Every structure is written in C-alpha cells, then in structure tokens.
Amino acid sequence: MPDDEATRFLAAHPDATHIDLLISDLNGVIRGKRIPRDNLQKAWQEGIHLPASLFALDISGNTIEETGLGLETGDGDRRCVPVPGTLTLAPWQRTPTGQLLMTMLDTDGSPFEADPRQVLNRVLTRFLARGIRPVVALELEFYLIDLQRDEHGMPLPPCSPLTGERARQSQLYSISELDEYQAFLEDIASAARAQALPLDTALKECAPGQFEINLLHGDNALRACDDAVMLKRLIKGVAINHGFESTFMAKPWGEEAGSGTHVHISLIDSVGNNLMADGDAPLGSQLLHQAAAGMLELMPESMAILAPNLNSYRRFQPELYVPMAPTWGFDNRSVAVRIPAGPPAAKRLEHRVAGADVNVYLLMAVLLASIEYGIHHELTPPAPIEGNAYTSVPPGLPDSWGKALDTWASSTVLREAMGEQFHHVYLTNREAERAQARQAVSALEYEWYLRTV
Known part of the structure; x- marks a missing residue:
C-alpha cells in the first residue's frame, strides 16, 4: 500500500x-x-x-x-x-468529512492560466527565481449575522449567545x-488546530457583530492563501453550528464599517x-x-481585483x-500601505485596501506583481503621509466597478504579469x-422614484 497523504488520512480517520x-x-x-x-x-x-468553464462562472x-x-x-474538462498538505477533516460537519484543495492543469499538463492559484504560482515563481521569498500574513474581517431576517428580508446583527440581546x-x-x-x-480555534491552520489573534471589530481573525506569517505565499481559503470555509461552517451565518460581503450595512482583507x-x-x-530606520530599506x-x-490598475x-x-x-x-506611511492606519511599528526583523508592508470579498490568491498575486514591478524599475515612492x-489627500482610486474594470482592461503591466489568458477571462x-x-x-x-416622479 502506498505511503502517501491520502493513505495516512484514511488510516487516521476510518470513520x-x-x-x-x-x-x-x-x-x-x-x-x-464530493467523493x-x-x-x-x-x-x-x-x-x-x-x-x-468553472473559471467562467459568475457569482450566481x-x-x-x-x-x-x-x-x-x-x-471541455481539465485535470485537477x-x-x-491540505487534506484534513472538516470538524464542523455533522458526519466525519474530509476536505482537500485542488488546482487545475491544462491539457498539456501545464498550469491552467485561469486558475487563481496558478496565477499566484506564476508570480511567486518569478520571485523565487530572483532569490527573494515573500513572507506574508493575512487578516480576515467578517460579520456574524442572524439566521432570521427583518420584516423587509434584510439581514440583522446577531443576538448575544449570553444575553439574547441583539448587537x-x-x-x-x-x-x-x-x-x-x-x-x-x-x-473556530479547535477546528483550526484540527486542520493545522496557523491562527494568530481574534479581535472584535468596528461594527455590531463584526470580528477579525488573523493568520500567522509564513514564507510560503501559496500555502498562506490556501490557509485563508480553508479558514473562510471553516468560519462559515462553525457559524452555522452556533445559529449564525457569517458573511465576507464587503459592505453588508451602508451605515456601518465594511470588512476588509489586510x-x-x-x-x-x-x-x-x-x-x-x-537598521532602525522607521521607513525601512530602499527595497x-x-x-x-x-x-x-x-x-x-489593481482595483478590479x-x-x-x-x-x-x-x-x-x-x-x-x-x-x-494610493498613500503610504509609518505606523499610520489612514494610509493604503502602512509600515507597522516594530523591530527591524519584523519590518514589512501592510496593504489595507482590499475587501473581505476578495479572492485571496488573486489579491496576493496582484500585490506581489506590483512589488516586483517596483523593484524591477527601481521606483521611488512619494513622500510618506504623516497624520x-x-x-x-483627495481620493485617487477608481470609485466604481466600471472605472476599475476600464483601468484593469488598459493595464499592460498586469496583463503581462498575471497572464494574457487570465487577464481576458477575468475582465x-x-x-x-x-x-x-x-x-x-x-x-x-x-421607494424614491416609483410614485414621486
């Protein structure tokens, strides 16, 4: 009998x-x-x-x-x-169930260019060829919402498990x-341990029912995104078991804070x-x-992602x-790219723009492609923002879906960095x-126009 991950999983989990x-x-x-x-x-x-065509599907x-x-x-089909390292139990399921992440290959066995995981792999491979390895960590914000809806069918914040009061x-x-x-x-922590996910901290976020859960940093960007995909599924499953739903929708309520992915x-x-x-330079190195x-x-150009x-x-x-x-600065949470305070060994960039609804593989790919572009062309950033x-600084990013897609469509840099086929399929x-x-x-x-105009 072969000694592989599947064999060991079946032996460890006969039920x-x-x-x-x-x-x-x-x-x-x-x-x-499901097999x-x-x-x-x-x-x-x-x-x-x-x-x-799995990668041609819209949200519906x-x-x-x-x-x-x-x-x-x-x-036609492609082999996945x-x-x-991703074959684990899904502990929140009612019956013992395993799960395994897959990735798609093209007909000739090469990576399928429309697969978001393969897009990230494409960008990451170029980094590793330079002798540079990204160390990354992701922070996921989300809302818990009530399983019930209000009289208009709209979502409601959760009720406290202790007091029963609505948040x-x-x-x-x-x-x-x-x-x-x-x-x-x-x-969540128990299920994450069962799946060997490197959970770091959990905190209460800005709005009623909003939380953030962070993953520890690691030097395998692909695995970090695998972990984030697994964590998102885990949170959704555990929430249902506790009588909630969880949503990674970027803006569930107009008057409350949105959810992001840092x-x-x-x-x-x-x-x-x-x-x-x-050394001790707050703004770090030239790189x-x-x-x-x-x-x-x-x-x-990245806003469409x-x-x-x-x-x-x-x-x-x-x-x-x-x-x-597009702003940056030291220890400043009002900027798009923040340099957190900390010792030199922990010097890093924190990207704070993406929503919780992002595809994490594509997010990581576009960020690394942008870093690669800056290093290759030895770019110099504008002055860092203080205060x-x-x-x-006036708004300077595309503020609508249409503008973002137009900017993505014209981006020759990202078309080349992330692949011609992917760029077309995504657009x-x-x-x-x-x-x-x-x-x-x-x-x-x-409400506004039916009877009034």
Whole structure:
C-alpha cells in the first residue's frame, strides 16, 4: 500500500465517509466534488476532472461565454490535482468529512492560466527565481449575522449567545464581546488546530457583530492563501453550528464599517535576512521603498481585483478606515500601505485596501506583481503621509466597478504579469456580471422614484 497523504488520512480517520474536493473560482467561491472515501486514493494519484468553464462562472454560478471557456471550446474538462498538505477533516460537519484543495492543469499538463492559484504560482515563481521569498500574513474581517431576517428580508446583527440581546454597538477591541462569543471563537480555534491552520489573534471589530481573525506569517505565499481559503470555509461552517451565518460581503450595512482583507508582506533572502529592514530606520530599506512604490503605482490598475464586485465599492466611504487614495506611511492606519511599528526583523508592508470579498490568491498575486514591478524599475515612492491621509489627500482610486474594470482592461503591466489568458477571462467575467447588476432595480429606487416622479 502506498505511503502517501491520502493513505495516512484514511488510516487516521476510518470513520470519514466522504471527502470534499475543493477549488476556488474567480470570485473565491468554493466549487468541486464530493467523493466517497473509497475514491480518495484514486483522486490523490490521478486527480479529478472538472470543466475549464468553472473559471467562467459568475457569482450566481452561470457560465459567462465571453470568457472563451464555455461552449465555444466544447466546455471541455481539465485535470485537477491535489494540493499537498491540505487534506484534513472538516470538524464542523455533522458526519466525519474530509476536505482537500485542488488546482487545475491544462491539457498539456501545464498550469491552467485561469486558475487563481496558478496565477499566484506564476508570480511567486518569478520571485523565487530572483532569490527573494515573500513572507506574508493575512487578516480576515467578517460579520456574524442572524439566521432570521427583518420584516423587509434584510439581514440583522446577531443576538448575544449570553444575553439574547441583539448587537447594536461597535465596541472595537471589546474583550467582553469576545467573552460573549467565546464558544463560537473556541470552536473556530479547535477546528483550526484540527486542520493545522496557523491562527494568530481574534479581535472584535468596528461594527455590531463584526470580528477579525488573523493568520500567522509564513514564507510560503501559496500555502498562506490556501490557509485563508480553508479558514473562510471553516468560519462559515462553525457559524452555522452556533445559529449564525457569517458573511465576507464587503459592505453588508451602508451605515456601518465594511470588512476588509489586510495583507502583511516582507521579503527575505536565501538565508532568511529581512530585505525590507535597514537598521532602525522607521521607513525601512530602499527595497521596501521600491516595493511600496510599485504597490502605489499599480493600485488603481489593481482595483478590479481588490474590489471585485458591485457591493465592494460601497465600502469606500470617508471616515470608515478605508483608504481611498494610493498613500503610504509609518505606523499610520489612514494610509493604503502602512509600515507597522516594530523591530527591524519584523519590518514589512501592510496593504489595507482590499475587501473581505476578495479572492485571496488573486489579491496576493496582484500585490506581489506590483512589488516586483517596483523593484524591477527601481521606483521611488512619494513622500510618506504623516497624520490623517483621509483629510490631506483627495481620493485617487477608481470609485466604481466600471472605472476599475476600464483601468484593469488598459493595464499592460498586469496583463503581462498575471497572464494574457487570465487577464481576458477575468475582465470578461466581471464585465458580464456588472452588466447583469446594472439591469437590477433596487428597493431604494422604487421607494424614491416609483410614485414621486
């Protein structure tokens, strides 16, 4: 009998009846197949087949034919292979269930260019060829919401498991609110340990029912994004078991803070030296400056990735801790790219623009591509911002989905960095979804205009 990860999993979990084979589409929606345990070893050794049009699906699961991945090419299959190290139990499931991340290959066995994980792998490979390894960490913000809706069908904040009272206050960094949701948070921590996910801290965020959970930094950017994908699924599953739903929607409520995904990035050499540090200099090394400059230069072109859907742009409002211009600075939470305070060994950049609704593979890919661009062209960033960037710098990022897609469409830098096929598939997929969204008439329009004009 072969001594591989699948064999060891089956031996360790004889009660696991089936395994979910998972792959992340362009929107970060998990798709795939559920197989019986007896099929796992075959899937591990040979892979499974899924249609290439999986990466043509919009948020509703409809194939966007303009991508060229659907019926135009016969809607053919591609082989999906396991991602080593991701075969685990899903402890929140009612019956013992395994899960395994997959990634897609093209017909010739090469990486399939429309697969977001392969897009990141493409960018990361160039870094490693330079002798530079990114060290990254992700922070995920999300809301808990009630399973019930209000009389208009709108979502409601959760009710406290201890008092039964509905959450109404922000209570940023509240320990008492963490205590109230302790059972939920403990089950997240327990499930994360079972899946070997490197959880760091949990905190209460700005709005009622809003939390943040962070992952520890690591020097494998692909694995860090795998962990984030698994953590997001874990949070959703555990929330249901506790009588909640969780949402990573960027802006569930117009009057409350949105949810973001913050990414910390440093760069190390082959022996582990932090290339962003320069002694005790607060702003770090010249390489850090070049990396920051690349992020700022390509930030407008990256917005279609950082804010991938209609709701994403509702998050960009003044005074809600969302950067609205390409700015940077030291220990300043009002800027888009922050250098956190800390010792030289921990010198890094924190990117603070992306929403919680982002595809983490594509987020990491576009950030690393921007850093690569800044280093290759030895760019110099503008002066760092001191004080409140929201009041001192006017908004300078695309503030609508349409503008962001137009900027993405014209970006020759990101087209080359992330692949011609991916650039086309992503653009046509997002444009088609935006066209559908523009046809929808909102409840607000009926309220304001139906009888008054």
